[in-house]
Every structure is written in structure tokens, then in C-alpha cells.
Amino acid sequence: xxxxxxxxxxxxxxxxxxxxxxxxxxxxxxxxxxxxxxWSQNWPWTPVPPDGxxxxxxxxxxxxxxxxxITVRKVEDRCIKIEGTKGNIVNNGGICxxxxxxxxxxxxxxxxxxxxxxxxxxxxxxxxxxxxxxIVKRLKNIRKEGKPESVACVSGxxxxxxxxxxxxxxxxxxxxNYIRTSSIADSYEIALKKxxxxxxxxxxxxxxxxxxLSFGSGVADGWGSPVRMFKxxxxxxxxxxxxxxxxESRLSNTAAKADKWIxxxxxxxxxxxxxxxxxxxxxxxxxxxxxEKYSKGFNNFKALVLKEYSPEKVSKITGVKKSEIIAIAxxxxxxxxxxxxxxxxxxxxxxxxxxxxxxxxxxxLIGSVNxxxxxxxxxxxxxxxxxxxxxxxVAAKGxxxxxxxxxxxxxxxxxxxxxxxxxxxNSTGDSPVELLFVNGAxxxxxxxxxxxxxxxxxxxxxxxSFSSYFDETTEMADIILPNHTxxxxxxxxxxxxxxxxxxxxLSMPVVEPECNTRHIGDVFIQMAKLMDxxxxxxxxxxxxxxxxxxxxxxxxxxxxxDGYWVDENSRASRGIFDFxxxxxxxxxxxxxxxxxxxxxxxxxxxxLTVGYIGDPPFAMKTVEDTILxxxxxxxxINPKTAAGYNLSExxxxxLTTSKGKAKVRVHLYDGIRPGIVAMPRGLxxxxxxxxxxxxxxxxxxxxxxxxxxxxxxxxxxxxxxxxTKT
Amino acid sequence: xxxxxxxxxxxxxxxxxKCTGCGSCMVACMSENNVPFxxxxxxxxxxxxxxxxxxxxxxxxxxxxxxxxxxxxCMHCDxxxxxxPCVSVCPAVATDNDKSTGVVSQIYTRCxxxxxxxxxxxxxxxxFNWWDPVWPEGMExxxxxxxxxxxxxxxxxxSFCFHRYQLAMDKAxxxxxxxxxxxxYQTSCTQACPAGAITFGDxxxxxxTVHKMVQPDNKHHGKPKNPKAFRLLERLGTNAKVYYLSDRxxxxxxxDNQTPNEESSKKH
Numbered sequence: 001x002x003x004x005x006x007x008x009x010x011x012x013x014x015x016x017x018x019x020x021x022x023x024x025x026x027x028x029x030x031x032x033x034x035x036x037x038x039w040s041q042n043w044p045w046t047p048v049p050p051d052g053x054x055x056x057x058x059x060x061x062x063x064x065x066x067x068x069x070i071t072v073r074k075v076e077d078r079c080i081k082i083e084g085t086k087g088n089i090v091n092n093g094g095i096c097x098x099x100x101x102x103x104x105x106x107x108x109x110x111x112x113x114x115x116x117x118x119x120x121x122x123x124x125x126x127x128x129x130x131x132x133x134x135i136v137k138r139l140k141n142i143r144k145e146g147k148p149e150s151v152a153c154v155s156g157x158x159x160x161x162x163x164x165x166x167x168x169x170x171x172x173x174x175x176x177n178y179i180r181t182s183s184i185a186d187s188y189e190i191a192l193k194k195x196x197x198x199x200x201x202x203x204x205x206x207x208x209x210x211x212x213l214s215f216g217s218g219v220a221d222g223w224g225s226p227v228r229m230f231k232x233x234x235x236x237x238x239x240x241x242x243x244x245x246x247x248e249s250r251l252s253n254t255a256a257k258a259d260k261w262i263x264x265x266x267x268x269x270x271x272x273x274x275x276x277x278x279x280x281x282x283x284x285x286x287x288x289x290x291x292e293k294y295s296k297g298f299n300n301f302k303a304l305v306l307k308e309y310s311p312e313k314v315s316k317i318t319g320v321k322k323s324e325i326i327a328i329a330x331x332x333x334x335x336x337x338x339x340x341x342x343x344x345x346x347x348x349x350x351x352x353x354x355x356x357x358x359x360x361x362x363x364x365l366i367g368s369v370n371x372x373x374x375x376x377x378x379x380x381x382x383x384x385x386x387x388x389x390x391x392x393x394v395a396a397k398g399x400x401x402x403x404x405x406x407x408x409x410x411x412x413x414x415x416x417x418x419x420x421x422x423x424x425x426n427s428t429g430d431s432p433v434e435l436l437f438v439n440g441a442x443x444x445x446x447x448x449x450x451x452x453x454x455x456x457x458x459x460x461x462x463x464x465s466f467s468s469y470f471d472e473t474t475e476m477a478d479i480i481l482p483n484h485t486x487x488x489x490x491x492x493x494x495x496x497x498x499x500x501x502x503x504x505x506l507s508m509p510v511v512e513p514e515c516n517t518r519h520i521g522d523v524f525i526q527m528a529k530l531m532d533x534x535x536x537x538x539x540x541x542x543x544x545x546x547x548x549x550x551x552x553x554x555x556x557x558x559x560x561x562d563g564y565w566v567d568e569n570s571r572a573s574r575g576i577f578d579f580x581x582x583x584x585x586x587x588x589x590x591x592x593x594x595x596x597x598x599x600x601x602x603x604x605x606x607x608l609t610v611g612y613i614g615d616p617p618f619a620m621k622t623v624e625d626t627i628l629x630x631x632x633x634x635x636x637i638n639p640k641t642a643a644g645y646n647l648s649e650x651x652x653x654x655l656t657t658s659k660g661k662a663k664v665r666v667h668l669y670d671g672i673r674p675g676i677v678a679m680p681r682g683l684x685x686x687x688x689x690x691x692x693x694x695x696x697x698x699x700x701x702x703x704x705x706x707x708x709x710x711x712x713x714x715x716x717x718x719x720x721x722x723x724t725k726t
Numbered sequence: 727x728x729x730x731x732x733x734x735x736x737x738x739x740x741x742x743x744k745c746t747g748c749g750s751c752m753v754a755c756m757s758e759n760n761v762p763f764x765x766x767x768x769x770x771x772x773x774x775x776x777x778x779x780x781x782x783x784x785x786x787x788x789x790x791x792x793x794x795x796x797x798x799x800c801m802h803c804d805x806x807x808x809x810x811p812c813v814s815v816c817p818a819v820a821t822d823n824d825k826s827t828g829v830v831s832q833i834y835t836r837c838x839x840x841x842x843x844x845x846x847x848x849x850x851x852x853x854f855n856w857w858d859p860v861w862p863e864g865m866e867x868x869x870x871x872x873x874x875x876x877x878x879x880x881x882x883x884x885s886f887c888f889h890r891y892q893l894a895m896d897k898a899x900x901x902x903x904x905x906x907x908x909x910x911y912q913t914s915c916t917q918a919c920p921a922g923a924i925t926f927g928d929x930x931x932x933x934x935t936v937h938k939m940v941q942p943d944n945k946h947h948g949k950p951k952n953p954k955a956f957r958l959l960e961r962l963g964t965n966a967k968v969y970y971l972s973d974r975x976x977x978x979x980x981x982d983n984q985t986p987n988e989e990s991s992k993k994h
Binding site: 046048049078079083107108109221233251257607618620621622630640673689 | 775781870917
């Protein structure tokens with residue numbers, strides 16, 4: 001058969017078409033593609049979580065001072081999920097975003113997996129014995145040199161057995177320098193001391209309040225015990241007669257939940273409180289009999305308020321309309337169970353004592369102090385009844401020396417002054433602190449003027465960190481003795497965040513320690529045993545568990561069963577309310593540093609944790625793209641103000657204050673007072689994992705401490721800033 | 727075998743006046759359902775969040791501005807003829823509107839990633855896995871065996887924590903029951919919400935709180951009789967099983983509620 005060109009071509013085309021059509025019509029290639037994609041989808045990197053017996057374990061969350069009860073769901077020995085404990089006194093089943101992300105901290109890449117020592121700028125794993133030996137050797141040397149007071153501790157709390165053990169160690173060693181990081185707890189404590197004459201914590205009976213006047217407190221943004229506050233807020237919403245008024249320069253989530261948002265000029269809250277007092281007194285709306293019977297110095301206060309704080313004058317300073325001031329005062333005094341609160345945002349930084357006293361005076365005027373729905377002076381839980389630590393001559397001499405942070409001297413009612421610690425280290429040639437313990441705190445991130453703080457920490461010859469995670473402060477340390485995480489350790493947790501009775505929670509280990517970590521209580525007992533004489537003698541316990549069980553005594557069973565213990569016998573201290581300190585300090589307003597036109601303020605949100613722990617990946621995932629985009633943080637500006645700087649949505653800009661500079665982007669927001677720039681707290685970490693580090697800017701780098709004239713604590717609420725388009 | 731034929735219609739009511747926008751529901755969901763995460767999650771188009779909290783404002787100038795958060799899980803649409811928009815378009819039968827529970831399912835191993843469902847969903851409730859999930863070393867430990875981790879190339883979405891329903895039913899069957907108590911099947915977000923803003927239950931059961939709250943009118947495709955309740959994009963007729971409540975008119979309006987009841991409700 002002869003095949004000519006024509007046949008060849010037609011055959012060729014026909015074959016090609018046939019193969020083409022065949023391919024298209026045959027399922028084979030499609031099936032192969034499908035199979036290969038299914039096959040590659042099932043490559044072993046998509047994990048198959050092993051199944052097993054399910055169990056639930058209860059504990060108390062310690063990731064913030066809120067003290068929520070948590071129930072951890074486990075499959076065999078793995079923790080699967082953290083849930084809120086139903087029936088718990090604080091959170092009754094609810095749980096916050098940070099508590100929910102807890103397993104990412106437990107199993108996360110930022111854990112310090114074993115004791116570490118810095119060797120030529122790099123971390124090297126060492127054994128527990130050699131780590132403790134090294135520290136004990138140093139402690140012995142410092143003591144031999146007769147400078148026991150140069151050993152200090154910075155801690156997130158001063159309550160509970162762990163904090164008390166460290167304090168006891170320092171006392172027996174001879175140092176008065178146990179320093180608690182500051183928050184509104186300090187401000188309230190000092191205000192209560194001044195007005196009532198007694199040290200106590202503050203408690204609020206929100207569940208029974210029918211009108212809440214909040215001077216910037218983020219009750220729906222993480223203030224107090226967050227879950228409890230969310231629940232209280234929902235309760236207010238359920239009833240038509242209950243209301244929340246929010247006084248704040250920015251429409252925060254709290255302001256949005258409030259029945260009324262009063263956009264005040266920031267920093268003038270104390271003046272507004274005095275103005276409200278003026279109306280209440282002027283219109284005779286206060287509880288006269290109560291004031292006559294239970295207060296001192298009221299006449300002076302009355303005279304001052306009537307003379308200096310007329311609504312007209314207050315309106316000019318605060319930017320709140322005169323009619324509004326009168327309306328707020330009437331509403332407040334007219335409510336049956338009102339309460340006034342303060343401490344801005346989540347209350348992580350202390351504030352002006354003038355403001356705290358002025359706001360608390362409002363409660364006194366309308367009889368809300370130690371009354372249903374009002375505020376209570378709550379004594380600290382009194383269950384740790386150890387004999388006093390033994391002191392030898394060195395210790396007796398050492399603890400009598402002045403505190404390095406100067407607390408208790410110039411400001412007699414202030415117990416801790418961490419901002420002054422930084423100054424006193426930086427202002428001298430050699431650091432007065434030779435050795436520093438850091439526990440439950442991350443001052444190199446959370447304190448204002450971060451660069452200055454880091455400078456001070458660099459000067460401290462030896463820093464011991466007990467952190468479970470690689471945070472900014474731990475990175476500055478010389479040695480890390482990693483503590484168990486909150487899910488791995490036993491600890492009593494006195495709940496400090498605004499409950500009206502002293503409550504102690506019990507954090508229980510829900511899982512075996514994941515890494516080569518050790519309980520900080522055990523480490524201190526062990527160190528004490530290696531020291532000689534009185535220090536060893538002051539620690540009669542073999543280990544922390546024994547110490548805790550003996551300390552709690554008959555409360556142990558109740559705590560182990562329910563997770564918390566309420567001191568029902570405690571009574572609120574019913575002191576006389578003294579208006580005199582308020583009258584004396586009524587001009588001590590805290591002004592922002594600088595001379596620029598714009599005022600930079602921080603804001604807090606539940607989705608960005610601002611404490612010593614960094615935001616876990618899950619929480620970071622919820623951060624809106626109008627707050628963080630890529631690595632850029634957005635600042636909020638009123639569109640009117642932005643127009644003056646030629647800034648539009650999303651523009652890149654440089655934010656400058658007297659403390660530092662930051663690259664930011666602009667988010668136009670109508671819910672903010674003109675002239676103000678608001679920046680989220682909780683970003684700009686340099687440590688932790690790749691899901692957090694290097695994202696955004698740290699607000700604390702841009703602000704410096706401003707000392708409150710009454711307490712000496714940092715009371716800066718904002719700073720003057722410039723913004724320029726880049 | 728006796729088969730229970732009584733139809734359930736699980737649904738949700740979210741009180742937007744209580745929601746604080748804290749984000750707990752989002753994380754409760756991620757941690758319950760083995761949702762992965764990446765280094766950068768700020769591109770929200772590829773950031774997988776089965777329930778996403780949207781922030782909306784009333785668009786008024788300072789100081790009359792107001793804001794509201796709207797948590798958006800999958801709406802588990804019933805559609806006009808029993809079909810959700812996504813179910814109708816799926817060529818792989820990978821998603822289905824379960825008649826006995828009203829839950830719109832997603833079967834990952836059937837899905838071949840055509841993403842028709844994503845285009846069809848008016849709520850952006852569906853997410854595509856552009857990459858295989860990667861957990862940092864050690865973190866795979868917390869993965870739950872109740873929900874299979876998804877692989878690259880498939881679509882995923884909120885399941886109303888259907889595995890919780892299955893576990894609760896298993897337990898009930900073992901105990902010789904065929905019906906669940908209201909609190910036995912609750913989604914992870916409902917359970918976690920610190921504000922108690924989410925209510926979950928059977929919309930067909932007049933005893934359930936969710937039914938009492940929204941008063942669904944089943945003769946009119948589940949439209950809420952409660953004038954404060956509304957559904958997102960009601961006019962599209964998706965017949966969603968997620969309802970929202972708000973006293974604020976601008977919020978309801980934004981949700982596209984155009985029911986006649988709208989005008990008679992209380993002004994905020």
C-alpha cells in the first residue's frame with residue numbers, strides 16, 4: 001500500500017485528533033492527576049492525632065491576674081483544649097482568648113527547655129545542680145563582702161507562697177529589695193491608705209451595681225478580672241435599669257458597649273470627677289448622714305470643690321459639656337447602687353493618685369463605699385502564717401538599709417517603686433544591684449522608656465531569670481532557671497483583681513512537666529538549704545509541696561476539691577473616710593511630657609496581651625488587619641486631624657516622641673478625639689517566637705515615666721508626639 | 727431499628743449588644759478544630775478563621791461614632807428548598823445540608839479544591855487551604871483526635887462542632903436515650919464566650935433558649951418574629967440558621983434586615 005503525502009497528513013491529523021479526543025474522553029489521565037494529588041495530600045506531614053482515653057483536669061489560670069478556673073481536656077497524657085470551669089466563682093465557664101491559647105505556650109517553641117547559662121553571648125544548656133551551685137556561690141560571695149542588700153528581686157506579685165518564699169529568702173539573706181511590678185493595684189492601694197488610713201486591696205461588687213461610672217477603665221477590654229467583667233457587663237445589658245457610662249477619649253470596645261460614651265480630653269479625668277462632686281454637693285445629692293458620721297475633712301473638701309470645680313470651669317478643662325457634667329452627676333447620685341471606677345485600659349500601669357482619690361470620693365459621697373453594688377476595702381488574704389525568718393547580724397543589718405527603689409521613704413505609702421529602681425541603677429557608676437532575680441515579670445518589654453530599662457539591666461552584673469519562656473528580660477539574663485508553666489505547676493493564687501472577698505485559687509499541675517524545668521519554690525528552698533546558718537534554718541520544708549500543704553492546713557482539702565477558697569470571715573475595714581489628702585493633693589494632675597501638638601495614647605485590647613507573656617499564635621491570628629498588616633502597626637487618628645497632616649488611610653508615617661521613633665501606618669477612625677493618636681499595646685516584641693517577634697512597634701519605647709507627685713509611681717498616660725508622612 | 731425521624735434544626739443566636747469583640751470565640755474554635763496558623767496571618771484572605779469577628783461602625787463622624795462586632799461562623803443556610811448556596815454548586819458532593827440536624831457538613835477527603843462553594847457563599851465563611859498545615863515542633867501534641875487536620879487543596883469551614891454532636895449522641899445511645907438535653911451539645915465558641923453572647927440549640931424545639939430568643943417562623947423560611955433579631959443578608963433568601971440580636975437599629979439595618987417589623991422596634 002502506497003502512502004502518499006495526503007494520506008500521511010490525514011492519518012497523522014486523524015491520529016492526533018484521536019489521541020486528543022481519547023485523552024479527553026478517557027478518565028485515565030484525570031484519574032491519575034486526581035490520584036497523585038490525593039496521594040501527595042496524604043503525605044505524612046498532615047498529622048493524624050492519636051486517639052485515647054479522655055479526661056478532664058481542673059486548675060486556675062495564672063496567665064493574667066484574673067484567676068479564672070480552667071478545665072483542661074486531655075487525651076491520654078496530651079492536653080487538647082483549655083475550657084473555662086463551670087461553676088467557678090470568677091468565670092463560671094467563660095474563658096478569655098489568652099487562657100484559651102494556653103496550650104500553645106505549653107507546647108510552644110518559646111519554652112526554655114532546660115537551665116541555661118549565657119556563654120559568650122549564646123545560651124548553653126547546663127545541669128540544674130551546676131546552675132544552682134553557681135548562683136549559691138555568688139550569693140555567698142556577695143554576703144561575704146557584706147552587701148546582702150545588693151541582691152534584689154523583681155516579681156509580678158508579692159502575694160502567695162511563692163512570692164513569700166522569695167521574700168523570705170531575701171529577708172533571711174539580708175535584703176529589703178523585693179520589688180513588685182506596678183499596676184493600678186498600687187494606685188488603689190495607696191489611695192485607700194490615704195483616704196481610709198489602712199492598707200487594703202480594692203474590691204467591686206459589680207454584679208449588684210446598677211450604674212457604673214468608668215473613668216477610662218476598660219471593663220470590656222480586659223480591666224480587672226476580664227471574664228468576670230464581661231459577665232458583669234452582660235448582666236448590665238440584661239436589665240433596662242442598669243447602665244454603664246464610659247469616660248474616655250477613644251471609642252474603645254468598652255465605650256462601644258457603654259450606654260454613653262463621654263469623649264474627655266485625656267488626663268483630665270480627676271478634674272471631671274471633682275466637677276461631678278461639685279454638682280452632687282451643690283445640689284445636695286450626697287448622703288449627708290453618712291458623710292457626717294463616717295468622714296473627716298468634708299467641709300474643706302466642700303469648700304474647695306464649690307470654689308474651684310464649678311461645671312463651667314471643669315467643662316473648659318475636660319472638654320465635657322456643662323450640661324453633660326450635670327447630667328452624669330444626677331444620674332450617678334440618683335442611681336440606687338452606683339459605683340465609680342478608674343484605672344485606664346486594662347489597668348496595667350498605675351495612674352495619678354489625685355484621680356484615684358477623686359473618683360473614690362464620688363463613691364464616698366453617695367454611700368457606695370463598703371456597700372452593696374459599690375466598692376470594698378478588701379484585706380489581703382491572711383493564710384500564710386509562718387514564723388518570722390531568722391536573721392543573723394548580716395541579715396539584720398542588711399534589711400535595715402534603704403530600699404534601692406526608695407519606696408517608703410519620700411513616699412511613705414508606696415511599697416514598691418520599680419521605675420525608681422531603673423533610675424537608681426542608671427544614675428550611679430556601679431549598679432547598686434549585684435544580683436537580680438526576675439520572676440513573673442518582663443520589665444524589659446512592659447516598662448516605659450524601654451531603652452532606658454534595657455540600659456539598666458545591662459549594668460546589673462548578674463541576672464537570674466525564672467521565666468518559662470524566652471522573653472525580652474530573660475534574654476538580658478545571665479542564667480535561666482526555667483519554672484514550670486502554669487499548667488505544670490502547683491501554686492496558690494491569691495486573686496487580686498477586684499473581688500469583694502479575699503479569694504485564693506489553687507493552680508494544679510494538669511500535665512507532667514514537658515521540659516527539664518523545676519518549680520521556683522523548690523529552687524528557692526534548695527538554694528536556702530545550700531546557704532548556711534540562719535537562711536537554711538528559715539526554710540524548714542523539704543520541698544515546695546510540703547510547704548504549701550502545711551501553710552494551707554485545713555484549707556488544702558477545700559482548695560484541692562473546688563479550686564478556690566473564699567475567706568468568708570474577712571470583713572471590709574470600716575475606716576473613716578478622710579477627705580483631707582484629696583484636698584491637699586487636688587492640683588497634682590499628671591501632664592504628658594513634651595511640647596508637640598498631638599498626644600499619643602496607648603490602648604489595650606483582649607486580642608493583644610500586654611502582660612509579661614507575649615501573644616500566642618492563635619491570639620495573633622485574631623488581630624485585625626487595621627491594627628497589624630505584615631509587620632506594620634497602625635495608629636488611629638481622627639480623619640479631621642489626619643487631614644491636617646496630609647495623611648490618608650494606610651499611609652506610612654513616622655511617629656516621634658521625646659523618647660523614641662516608630663514606623664507606623666495610619667488608620668483613620670472617627671471614634672477618637674481629634675488631636676489624639678492611639679497605638680495598641682502588646683506589639684513590637686523582639687523575643688518569643690516568629691509568630692510574634694518583630695511585628696509592629698512597642699508603645700513603651702515611645703513613652704517615658706512621669707512620676708506621680710503623690711505616690712512616686714509612674715503615672716504617664718500619654719506623651720506628646722509628632723507624626724510625619726513617609 | 728427504630729430511627730428517630732424528628733428533625734432537628736441546630737442554630738445560633740448572637741447578642742451583638744453583649745459581644746465585646748474579645749476574640750475568644752475565634753480561638754475557642756481554632757483550638758477545638760485543629761485550625762492551623764502561619765507566621766503572617768495579617769492577609770485575611772488566606773487566614774483561616776471558621777468564626778470571624780467583623781468590626782463595623784455606624785459611619786458617623788466623631789463624637790456620634792458607634793461600633794459593633796459581628797461574629798460570623800458558617801450560617802448553615804437552609805436555602806429556599808433545603809439547599810445551601812454552597813451545597814448546590816459542589817460537584818463532589820463534599821458538602822451537604824444534613825436533614826436530621828440542619829448542619830452543613832464539609833467532607834475534606836471528597837473535596838478536590840474547585841472552590842465553587844467559596845464563590846457561592848455570600849458570607850465568606852469558607853476557607854481554602856493553600857498550604858499544608860505546619861505546626862512548630864512539639865505543638866502537634868495539642869491536636870484533637872476528634873477533628874481531622876486538613877491537607878493542602880481542600881476547603882474547610884465551621885461545622886457547628888459536629889463532632890461534639892456525635893460524641894453527645896454516642897453517649898446518649900449508650901445510656902439508652904435518643905434525645906439530647908439542650909446543654910449536651912454546645913459549640914466550642916458558645917461554651918467559651920466570656921460575655922455569654924452566643925446561644926446555641928435546636929431552632930425547632932420551642933423549649934430551647936435559642937428558639938425563644940429568635941422565634942423563627944418556619945412557614946416563612948425561618949424569618950425571626952422577634953423584631954430585634956435579624957439574619958445577615960436576609961434578602962438573599964439563604965435561610966441562615968445563625969441569628970443576631972441588637973437593640974441598635976443601625977446594626978440591624980447593616981445586617982440587611984428589611985422586615986416590616988424593623989420600624990416598630992425600640993430605638994437605641
